[in-house]
Amino acid sequence: MDIKPNSNRMYGFLVLYDMQTTFYHSVLDGINDEDALKRLDTKANHINWLAGSLLQERFELANLLGVDLKSSADELFKYHQGIKDVAYPTLKTYEAEWDKISPVLREKLVNVSDEELDKVIDFEVEQMSFPLFEMVSFNTYREANCIGQIALWRRLLGYEAMKYM
Numbered sequence: 257m258d259i260k261p262n263s264n265r266m267y268g269f270l271v272l273y274d275m276q277t278t279f280y281h282s283v284l285d286g287i288n289d290e291d292a293l294k295r296l297d298t299k300a301n302h303i304n305w306l307a308g309s310l311l312q313e314r315f316e317l318a319n320l321l322g323v324d325l326k327s328s329a330d331e332l333f334k335y336h337q338g339i340k341d342v343a344y345p346t347l348k349t350y351e352a353e354w355d356k357i358s359p360v361l362r363e364k365l366v367n368v369s370d371e372e373l374d375k376v377i378d379f380e381v382e383q384m385s386f387p388l389f390e391m392v393s394f395n396t397y398r399e400a401n402c403i404g405q406i407a408l409w410r411r412l413l414g415y416e417a418m419k420y421m
Contacts, residue, residue: 263370265389269396270365276399277358280310281351283406283418289346291413303409305339306402307350308332313395314357320377320388321364327353335381365392 259270284307292304301309312333315325327333329345373389407418 259366261365262367263373265370265373266365266368266392269392270362272396272400273362273365276396276403277354277362279403279418279420280307280354282420283403283410284347284351285419286415287347287410287413291415292347293344294413296412301339301405303406303413304344304347304350306406306409307347308344310399310402311350311354311357313398314354314361317391317395318357318361318364320391321361321368321372323360323364325357325360327357 259267259274261267261270284303287303289304292307293302295302308327308329311327312329315327315330316334318325328349332340332342332344368388373387373392375388376385377388377391378385403418410416410418
């Protein structure tokens with residue numbers, strides 16, 4: 257895919273974004289909803305939480321770029337909330353919403369300007385502030401990290417390794 261971002265700083269992030277957009281489906285492939293909630297007697301975040309959190313972050317980044325959309329699990333994940341002992345949406349629900357938000361967010365990332373990337377964003381609830389560029393950087397790193405965690409869960413739960421193609 258030919259990537260020509262408005263800001264040269266976005267090129268590498270967009271390469272990773274495209275890879276991770278595909279990897280999300282690959283890493284969730286075949287996992288049933290019962291296994292997606294298993295924590296194997298640990299305090300680790302289960303697959304369902306990781307997948308929902310990844311989805312939430314794409315929606316939140318899109319909102320920072322002017323998109324007015326929310327995930328169906330917004331109340332479970334907004335303000336970077338941790339795992340809860342509640343009913344979560346299914347992985348199929350997350351995947352359908354991933355397919356909805358990913359092209360919208362990608363378009364915003366391709367067209368974001370250097371001025372927008374330099375704008376400092378205040379997160380009042382979390383009591384943090386930093387430039388949008390740092391948020392994009394962190395989200396890109398975090399997506400790879402969470403996909404890796406789900407890939408490990410696949411193996412721990414007896415599933416085949418994630419396929420990259």
